Amino acid sequence: MEGAAALKRYLVLENAKVFEGKAFGANKDVIAEVVFTTAMTGYTETLTDKSYAGQAVVQTFPLIGNYGMATEDFEGDEPKLAAYIVREWCQKPSNFRSEFDIDTFLKKHNIPGICGIDTRELTRIIREKGTLSGMITDSLDKVSMQDIKSHRLVNPVSKVSTKKAYLSKGTTSDFVVAMLDFGLKKNIVRSLNMRGCDVWVLPHNTAAEEIITLNPDGLFLSNGPGNPKDNKEAIKNIAALMERKYPTMGICLGHQLLALAHGFQTTKLKYGHRGANQPVMHMPGKMVYISSQNHGYAVVGESVDTNVAEQLFVNANDGTNEGLIYKNLPVISVQFHPESCAGPLDTMFLFDTFVKMMKGGRYAT
């Protein structure tokens, strides 16, 4: 198949399972947490989604790179994932916007890839054993099982958040939104900009006082990688900001941090939700929407103090928490990605809701 002239490359999992495939992308050894995504389109967005920071991402769909890559589809300026695992990558992409193939992209950003492996078997291993670490290498001699087993992703947010605050102007400047960047996807900012919001994108550790001086109409907590509990400073800041009763919305990690700031619990899921087909039930109207997701941790639904917040969305498949609405504050948060990119546009309305909240309205869809 394509890329066959390439060198051999291996994926060694912490349970000692070895996959032999072919090399593509950069020539580099990495150890990373291996996660799979089931989305069938949107690999460009996946590759540039900072929430994958430090992870080796497996695409369950076998043909990747078919339509090449277009810079305008990037969700982050550069890729933060550790490695990319596909069954087959397309050497001759075809799309009117395509600028380069995925191999060129990965090489440019020094990210190794492995192709030609049985990605379904790998997915099933992750499903059965839970997320595990693995090493991607060109030589089995270099493998240390000890290193793989002890691998931990440490505070990845600091590596992907913006270092400096910047302003992204809206189509009109009806509102000012303060956005804490934990590894945000650009479409969150775009979605707010096109709704007339000027967005101040702020480093993840920006102090509450500093945010207050911006005098924002609303607060937004972005998505991001890793264990939410690692972000102790951010949690403290968020708790402090709650007293200002800003209309607030959180997505993914932002959702988890809000929950932690209110004293609720988060937990690591066995193998997470990653894909563009996750059904979430909107509890008020009991309607189901299809959502884009990428998370390994979740808010524990039972830990939510019902005097403080209620479940706004629940995963229709496994019943895990997918969103919260706070009772005495204008605050909502969702575990999934309403900004899509990649993924369905079904829950885009949540951005309108947020804007309405800034206008002083109550949550309503």
Place this chain on the structure above:
Amino acid sequence: MPKNPSIKKVMVIGSGPIIIGQAAEFDYAGTQACRALKEEGLEVVLVNSNPATIMTDKDIADRVYIEPLTTEFLKEIISREMPDSILPTLGGQTGLNLATELSDSGFLDKHSVRLLGTKVETIKMAEDRQQFKDKMLEIGEPCIASKVVENYQDALEFAREIGFPVIVRPAFTLGGTGGGIAYSEKDLEEIAPNGLRLSRVHQILIEKCIAGWKEIEFEVIRDSKGNAITVCSMENIDPVGVHTGDSIVVAPVQTLTDKEYQMLRAASLNIISSLGIEGGCNVQFALNPKSYEYAVIEVNPRVSRSSALASKATGYPIAKVTAKIAIGYGLDEIINAITGHTYACFEPVIDYVVVKFPKWPFDKFVRAKRLLGTQMKATGEVMAIENSIEAALMKAVRSLELGIYNLELSHLKKLSKKELLQKLHVIDDERIFVVAESIREGVSVDKIHEITQIDKFFINKIKNLVDMEESLATGLDREKYIKAKKMGFTDDVIEKISGDKIEKPIRSSFKTVDTCAGEHKSVSSYYYSTYDSKTEHETKTGNKKILVLGSGPIRIGQGIEFDYCSVHCVWALQEEGYETIIANCNPETVSTDFDTADKLYFDPLTPEDVENIVNAEKPDGAIVQFGGQTAIKLTKTISRLGVPILGTAEKDIDAAEDREKFDKILEECKIPRPVGKTVFTKEEALEAAKELGYPVLVRPSYVLGGQGMEIAFNDYDIIEFMEIINRVKQEHPILIDKYLLGKEIEVDAICDGEDLLIPGIMEHLERAGVHSGDSISVYPPQRIKKNFQDIIVDYTKRLAKALNVVGLVNIQFVLYEDEVYVIEVNPRSSRTVPYISKVTGVPMVDLALKCVLGKKLKDLGYGIGLYKESEYKAVKVPVFSFEKLHDVDTSLGPEMKSTGEVLGISKDFGEALYKGLIGSGLNIPTENANVLFTVRDSDKAEAVEIAKQLYDLGFSIYATKNTAKRFQRNGIPAKVAAKIGTAQPDILDMLQARQFDLVINTPTKGRQTERDGFKIRRKAVELSIPCLTSLDTAAAVINSVRRMRKNHKNSIVNITEI
């Protein structure tokens, strides 16, 4: 929302006979729906005129009516059954139209029957062009811009507005004369005025030209609460312009970025939500490959062929979910039956690719126009699942049973590069092979794309296959071998191209179709083969395992009836405690539903693919006799692999097919057959025909891929047929048999090795000369005397014994001058098994299977010998799809042409015949009709009788000069219609002016007249004027006209009470 408690009894309307554009997919959908309704404890009333369907089984619905699908009959059934609801969205366009008509007439309101699922207004809106366009405009979804204009200035203005190129279509000109594509104002200046001049009403349609745009489909589903999801996206390899049923389709879409994909997904959901669809729905888009511009082409507000494909491609049971939605459930309340623990309210994701390839009838209809366009021509389709486009495409191609195993057609090899380039412009069934051949000849991917507009992504995939061929041709090594296997090459092809022997063949592994790309555990055992190290198939029940081979794509001569038999075989095996494994590649069928057998292997039915399955499963036995010729052909492979063939043994199957061996058996049994000879050359054939005396039947002894049999009436015919047959080098002799023009009789029997049971004898209404599948078949025989019936039973016994038949056997006889001859023996199930099972109440497949497993008929409760005659008469009437296939002669002969059939059942033969004819869609005139006769000389005497009867009924008779004279001499005041080209108006003009309501044309042999006859028959088909090509059929029709005139009240029969 839970189930609506006021729904208790639901009527489901089927789609009727199999025709091009409406095939087995509706049996699959209807069957799934009925089962879903019964699962909910509802009483189900099923109506369908097609007896070969599984949905018309007692086990599927509570009350089953095999009656004509007309409002008249439906009203009768509703009045008797008093259902509270009708589910109309699962019976194709036929079901939908009938329900709409019933609703419009106020009949449903009057009887307090509600229509479940999508509302009638919605259905109408989706189908009315203008209303639909207005609605799309209203909700902001673009349609293909078009406008009717009456002068050049308006044409120009509109063209400027929508942008060039534009298509100019003159209104009311035949075949689009005077139209064309204008790429510039200059072009338009030429085309538009010309089009206006040619149009009778001085109008032209200016339409945005979207040639070369991608065709993308979404299968969507919505519940009454408003939850809406997309089940599957599909991309046609052929750009817009080829009917999706004739397109090679890939799922999911391959060449769209997420932005393009989400744009169209959101549009699909916007459309079904705005229309208020409740259930499955199909939305088709055209997408500009160079921008985000798109247009909605069509919305099917019901379950369709694409839904069947999407269901099989993803594992998501659209029909079942549609049925549950119709009775009130929300998507979030319906369990996903594949995973067993998630809900139907999610979007399936897949981790493989699917290729659908159409099965066209051009191998049968060698003279038909092969061009593809907006009129669908395929009779069926195959689906292939693999991990790459290359391998899926290769699987699809070999699933077609055309004797090809890679993208190569031998006759294209002879073409030069220049000829290939020209042929690339032609959009026909061979295009993908032409693309491959062009690549072999060095045409660049860019050039092919420029001509065909096929996305380069797909052309490059084909190039990868060609590159692999070239690499193989340089010799084989292990790494290359494995790579070739992963690309879908079979061992035979690899050995042939490389010239090397494969040392250690590798066998495939199997992966599961689970709707979720492995994210969740699944309970289904729906597999496809691929070349990975890890295989997923598991033993399910621990019982003995039996492999049942299915029947592949629906084609002329092998239709849905074999799926009926395969499915019944599976069910009977399960009842007997076996673990069942089914192998098939047809996505339209019930047999490929994931919960029909314990395990489903969705793979091609070729020796190597079957070997892979056998290697994985190691079944304890295999059954080939229910899957038609497709399965029978695999007998040798199965035996070679050491798997016992259950039922009639391999050597006996061979004996029935091998001319010499079979003749010997007939001799031993002292059963006469028409005399015949074997020849090789034209000269020998002429000699043989002379000796036997015309007419003779000419056919190759091994029929491969198409050239069938023909009846020769003279030397000229022999010369022509021999030339056609010998175009392909024949390794086996050609058979020339005396053709006996007698009465044809057919028998299906069940044998246990000792005794046999004949559920019934069938008689063909047309005399010999018409293929059994194309003739009207009558049970029980109306014109065969008892003593001949006894002889038939006796011969059947002798033959079954001699051939050691265990299971089913089908024998065809001809009764000629008081002598019974055997024409053919098929040691397998046949086309007539479903219908005879239903009419006689003898569960033939079930009994046959029990015999196969070693039980004895004596113990099975249905006795032995000829089964008691039913009090019901049943008439099976063939249905054709001639209007879809240009240049196909509609006259009937020894080569089968029908695509489907209907059944008429009644205690009264006349009524059964009438129902059959009406059910077949024959538009029988009853009053003041004009009838045209053009009959061959030998039929003239008999034609007088027919004409007289019609005349007595008050019809006006027209005929060509000589025939008219003869009629006149016999007291029939026939009018003369001028032969083609001899006067104005001639017959064709008169047909065109719709001066005839019925044509009776018996094909003449002889060159000029044959061509005239052909033109008349084609013209009649195109104008939907009934055209009968046999006087026997004409007599039957007259019978029915009389009946209709007497205004008989129709009786209806619930066949579950037979």
